[in-house]
Amino acid sequence: MVVKLSERSFDFAKKLVGEGRAVLDQMGEWSEHQPSAQQENEFIEKHGFGEYGRWYLGVDDEYAEENKSRYKFPYGDFENVHRCGVIAAEVRAAQRKYTDIEVAAAHLHGMLDEGM
Numbered sequence: 203m204v205v206k207l208s209e210r211s212f213d214f215a216k217k218l219v220g221e222g223r224a225v226l227d228q229m230g231e232w233s234e235h236q237p238s239a240q241q242e243n244e245f246i247e248k249h250g251f252g253e254y255g256r257w258y259l260g261v262d263d264e265y266a267e268e269n270k271s272r273y274k275f276p277y278g279d280f281e282n283v284h285r286c287g288v289i290a291a292e293v294r295a296a297q298r299k300y301t302d303i304e305v306a307a308a309h310l311h312g313m314l315d316e317g318m
Contacts, residue, residue, distance in 0.1 A: 205260045207302040214256045219313045224283045232286040285314045
C-alpha cells in the first residue's frame with residue numbers, strides 16, 4: 203500500500219480555507235461531522251469520483267480511481283473544511299508515518315487556527 207499526498211486535494215483545501223469555507227470546530231468532533239457512507243455515495247452519484255477525491259488528502263494507488271478505498275484522510279463534509287477533520291488527518295498521518303500528509307494537514311491546521 204502506497205499512500206501519498208494528493209497535491210490536488212491539498213490545493214483545493216487551501217482554496218476553500220482562503221474563501222472562508224471552513225468550520226472552526228473542536229478536536230474530537232469529527233465523528234459527528236464526518237459524512238456518512240450514505241452521504242459519500244450520494245455525493246459520488248451526483249458529482250463523480252473526481253470531485254469526491256478532492257475531499258481526501260491521501261491517495262492509495264493500490265486502488266482504482268473509482269473505488270472509495272483509494273481515498274484516505276478526509277478533511278471536510280463536501281461543503282466546508284472542518285478543523286476537527288484536519289486535526290484527525292494530521293494525527294492519523296503522524297501515527298502511520300505519512301509525513302507528506304501530516305505536513306499538509308499541519309499547514310491547513312495552522313491556516314484554520316489563524317482564523318480563530
